[in-house]
Amino acid sequence: MLPIALALLAGAIGVGLWTILSSADEKATVRASLRQLDGYEVDNVRDQELLKPMRERTVQPLTDRLVALGKRFTPDGYTDKVRARLTASGNTSADAVDRFIAIKVVAFALTPLMFILFFGVLGIGGKMGLLLSGVMAAVLIFGPDATLNRRVEERQHEIKQKLPDVLDLLVISVEAGLGFEQALDRTVSSVPGALTQEFARMLGEVRAGASRANAMRAMEKRTDVPELRSFVLAILQADTFGVSIGRVLRAQADEMRIKRRQMAQEKAQKAPVKMMIPMVFCVFPALFVVVIGPAIINIRNSF
Known part of the structure; x- marks a missing residue:
């Protein structure tokens, strides 16, 4: 109760x-x-x-103090790594890093309370209490980083999956007579997703005055996807040597489609190995109980 x-x-x-x-x-x-x-x-x-607003008068000062406390004890370069991971996850908010550090500080502060909760309040002692407290403490300490890494992986996977289809649309648009930036603009307005968001940001940087090469390199650095890096390098080489953009895009689309098929085949080949552990520890024991259990009972009753 x-x-x-x-x-x-x-x-x-x-x-x-x-x-x-x-x-x-x-x-x-x-x-x-x-x-x-x-x-x-x-x-x-x-x-x-x-x-x-109430949040600005109460929550913001508390968040600022937590961020200052967190930055005091975080190692050098940790804030830059967090900012890079947040950017790769699609969160480009100015105060995203501060919120993440504040969450980490609160999680570390709640870690001792887990031991007090299980040993003092709930009365769960011994090895079970120590195990539950350790698990909850690990969730609090490593949970924010694991969640952020998961978001980064999901976004990178989405970019890998969408890249061949987006390149196909770019090939059609360029061969129809549009320029590369106009084709990108048409693709961004037609296909929603993480990849087109990056393309839209790249186009915005170009329109703001940055060169296309610098904007594409910045996009590749933000996403950190090898397939997108190959695409960016191919486009930059085409601009440097004067190769037809349409031909380069078609070659890249074919290559990305082959890579996506290979990635699907790799996952299919890994599936039996991953299914072995739940089958050995979950399916086989229940099957042995159903099949061998009645025989063991009959043998025991006969003696």
Whole structure:
């Protein structure tokens, strides 16, 4: 009953905080609207601070302190690695790194509470309590990094899967008479996904004044996908030596399609090996119980 009561208490606290924050945001919105009216001015410093949203007045200072504490104890280069992984996962927000570091600090702070929860509150002692506490502590410590790495892998896999189809559309558009950037623009508007988002960002950098070579190199560095790196190098070489873009795109599309087929065949060949462990530890014991169990019972009863 105690875990259920704790869960209900935590849920009630969460609902209460959400209600308070929602009502505070609504009041801040009303104050901001009134402030835009003619003749409505706020002279009091307290009222001026209350015009800010609740999250900006309470959550943001706490987040800043957690980020400062986390950066003090993180090793050199960790922040840059986190920023690179967040960019590869598609999260280009300016404060994404700060939020991630704040989550890591909170996770480390909650780690000792897991031992207090299992040994003191729930009363689970011995090896079982130590095992559960260790598992929960490992989840809290390594969970954010594992989740971020998983998102990066999923996005990179999506880019690999979409690249041959996008190249086919580029080949059709270029051979129809469009330029390379116009073909990219048409493909971005027709095919949604992570790859076209990167192409759209690359086109935006080109239109902002960057050279196409630098924008494509930046895109390849952000995604860190070998297939996309091969495509970027082929396009840059075509621009350097004056080779036809349509011919290069067709060759790249054929190559990427072959790589995608090889990747599918590789996964199919790995499937029997991966299925061996659950079959040995899950399927075979149940099968042995069903098949050999009655024979063992009959032999035991005969003696």
